[in-house]
Structure formats: C-alpha cells, structure tokens
Amino acid sequence: RIAYVNGQYLPHREASVHIEDRGYQFADGVYEVVTIVGGRMIDEEGHLDRLWRSMDELRMDAPMKREPLKMVMREVVRQNGIRDGIIYLQVTRGVAPRDHPFPKDTPSALVMTAKRLSMEKAAKTAQKGISVITVPDIRWTRRDIKSVSLLPNVLAKQEAKDKGAYEAFQVDEDGMVTEGSSTNAWIVSKEGKIITRPVSNSILAGITRASLIRELEKQGIELELRSFSVDELHSAREVFLTSSTSYVLPVVKVDDKVIGNGHPGLISQKLRAIYEQFMSSSA
Ligand code: PMP
The missing domain is CATH 3.20.10.10 (D-amino Acid Aminotransferase, subunit A, domain 2)
Known part of the structure; x- marks a missing residue:
C-alpha cells in the first residue's frame, strides 16, 4: 500500500507525520472519505465542496488547489490498484511548536490513504x-x-x-x-x-x-x-x-x-x- 504525505508517495508502513502536527496535538484538521466503485469515485465534487467548506469554516488554508488535489487522489487510487474501496483525505493546520493560536506562515498538511473494501461483504x-x-x-x-x-x-x-x-x-x-x-x-x-x-x-x-x-x-x-x-x-x-x-x-x-x-x-x-x-x- 502507498500513502501520500505532503508531496511524497511512500510505502504505507513508512508514512508518518511530525509529532507537532496540529492534527495530532489539537485535532486541528478536517477530512473526507470518498468511495470508489469499479475504479470510479462517487460524488467526488460533493466531497471536495464539503472539504473546502470545512477548511473555510476553520479558516484553514487549502494545501493545494482543487485540480492538483484531484490528480493526487487519482494517483493514490492508481498506485494502490483500487477498484472497490475508499480514499481518505486529511488536511491539518500544519506543523508548528505547540501553541493554541493559528501558527503564522505554516503550510497546511495533506495526507491521503486508500484501501480496498469488499462489495460482497x-x-x-x-x-x-x-x-x-x-x-x-x-x-x-x-x-x-x-x-x-x-x-x-x-x-x-x-x-x-x-x-x-x-x-x-x-x-x-x-x-x-x-x-x-x-x-x-x-x-x-x-x-x-x-x-x-x-x-x-x-x-x-x-x-x-x-x-x-x-x-x-x-x-x-x-x-x-x-x-x-x-x-x-x-x-x-x-x-x-x-x-x-x-x-x-x-x-x-x-x-x-x-x-x-x-x-x-x-x-x-x-x-x-x-x-x-x-x-x-x-x-
Ligand atoms: N455523519 C457523520 C458524523 C459522519 O462522520 C458521516 C461520514 N462521513 C456521515 C454522517 C455520512 O456522510 P457521507 O454520506 O458524506 O459519508
């Protein structure tokens, strides 16, 4: 399995984030789960609309524009060879020394994973x-x-x-x-x-x-x-x-x-x- 972590495609078991990621310390992050059926994403646009809305409501910067994000999603699905399953996307307010207010000049962090699900089950x-x-x-x-x-x-x-x-x-x-x-x-x-x-x-x-x-x-x-x-x-x-x-x-x-x-x-x-x-x- 392959995971996407801040610009890199890594073997799932080696993929990790920093201990001072605000998602880890404050749950300062948002996510989406998109279903894949027969290799196609279901309601991709609706999920991305909701992801952007969640980020906006929390005044969190998008980790990248929508089109490149969609390309990363496709690449994660492709590299994991998923036909039926899910893709998980998580955006956090990035890595910064632990302090409650938003950090300045800190890029938000993006993680994606994908896994197969059994349609029969x-x-x-x-x-x-x-x-x-x-x-x-x-x-x-x-x-x-x-x-x-x-x-x-x-x-x-x-x-x-x-x-x-x-x-x-x-x-x-x-x-x-x-x-x-x-x-x-x-x-x-x-x-x-x-x-x-x-x-x-x-x-x-x-x-x-x-x-x-x-x-x-x-x-x-x-x-x-x-x-x-x-x-x-x-x-x-x-x-x-x-x-x-x-x-x-x-x-x-x-x-x-x-x-x-x-x-x-x-x-x-x-x-x-x-x-x-x-x-x-x-x-
Ligand atoms: N409510 C909550 C609290 C959820 O976590 C989810 C799953 N994301 C849903 C409802 C169902 O939403 P969706 O149909 O977008 O998966």
Whole structure:
C-alpha cells in the first residue's frame, strides 16, 4: 500500500507525520472519505465542496488547489490498484511548536490513504440489516464541519460495538435523533413517510444523504425533512442509515426494539437499489 504525505508517495508502513502536527496535538484538521466503485469515485465534487467548506469554516488554508488535489487522489487510487474501496483525505493546520493560536506562515498538511473494501461483504450486511443503539449526543455544536476531532463519535461507536450493534444514533438534549457516529439517520414513519433531519450545525451534511434526496426528488418520491424523536425511531415502520461507505443500509433493530418484522423493510431496500443505480450511472 502507498500513502501520500505532503508531496511524497511512500510505502504505507513508512508514512508518518511530525509529532507537532496540529492534527495530532489539537485535532486541528478536517477530512473526507470518498468511495470508489469499479475504479470510479462517487460524488467526488460533493466531497471536495464539503472539504473546502470545512477548511473555510476553520479558516484553514487549502494545501493545494482543487485540480492538483484531484490528480493526487487519482494517483493514490492508481498506485494502490483500487477498484472497490475508499480514499481518505486529511488536511491539518500544519506543523508548528505547540501553541493554541493559528501558527503564522505554516503550510497546511495533506495526507491521503486508500484501501480496498469488499462489495460482497457490504451486500451481505445490507441483506441481513443491522442493529443500532441510541446514545446521548455529547459533541460540540459545529457538527456540520467534518473535523478529525472524533472522540465522541469513537466512544459512541465503541459502545455500539460492545453491545453487538453496528452503529450508534446520537440523541440531542430535546430527545431528537441527530445522526449516527459516522452515518446519517432516516426513518419511514408509521404513516409511511420517509423522514430525515434537515441540515444545520447539528449534523454533518452527508453527501450520500444529499444524493439520495436528489434521486428521490427526481423520481417524485415524497420526503419529509424534519427531526424525529427516539420514540418515533423505536416505533418506526422502517429505519435505515446512509454514508459513503454504507450506502443505504437497512436497520432491523434499535436498542431492544425490533423494527418491522426484523428484516430489511421494502422502502429501505428500494432506496438502496435507487442509490446503487445512481452509483453505477455516475461517471
Ligand atoms: N455523519 C457523520 C458524523 C459522519 O462522520 C458521516 C461520514 N462521513 C456521515 C454522517 C455520512 O456522510 P457521507 O454520506 O458524506 O459519508
């Protein structure tokens, strides 16, 4: 495996960053994960738009212009021989003696890695459906920024893992679901409405979420953008989540509540098919 680190393509096991990288010391960095299917990147532009937005919100300089960055992404995919997998991009505010304020004249740092993912395993998981737990959302109030400061997300995911679940849906102080630790949360209500939370500072604007919404609108499938409570989640007809690596993934159990008949719901399956169709048609 090959990694890109600040201008160099290095063997993965030899690739490293300085101990005074601000990403390491302050989590002063942002990232993106782009899925590759059949050698093609899915929603590359959307991910790069969000990366630039995250950097702008944190007043962080881009490590390079967008076109050369896209060339590095292609080179990392090529050198790793990835057909199906992901590319990980991370930008930090660079290397400087540890001090909280932004350092002067310090170039931001760019790291990229790529890895293969098994499409068969993902398909099997989707056929079976997954379980999720709910946990309090203990994150900061700028969840719209894709920051590498992921400690609350790490704790939430570990709690899910400890309880034999795949994901943890986080719940705000009003008892409303925000999103998963690395996914966006959706329900199909008892009335059959497809519901997901509107974008705001409370959640990450998922690229998969946005693409699915666009595809649904194209097909004239109705959708409600509003917050939903834990009670609604527990009594939903269907539950599913979206993310770049999970696509559309049916949820069959939430905490100790079985959703529907314990198998992926018809609407969730249909939406996964719609999203797969979108991926295979996007050049
Ligand atoms: N919410 C959070 C907190 C995430 O980390 C992710 C994964 N990046 C998502 C939602 C899903 O976003 P996307 O569809 O862009 O992968």
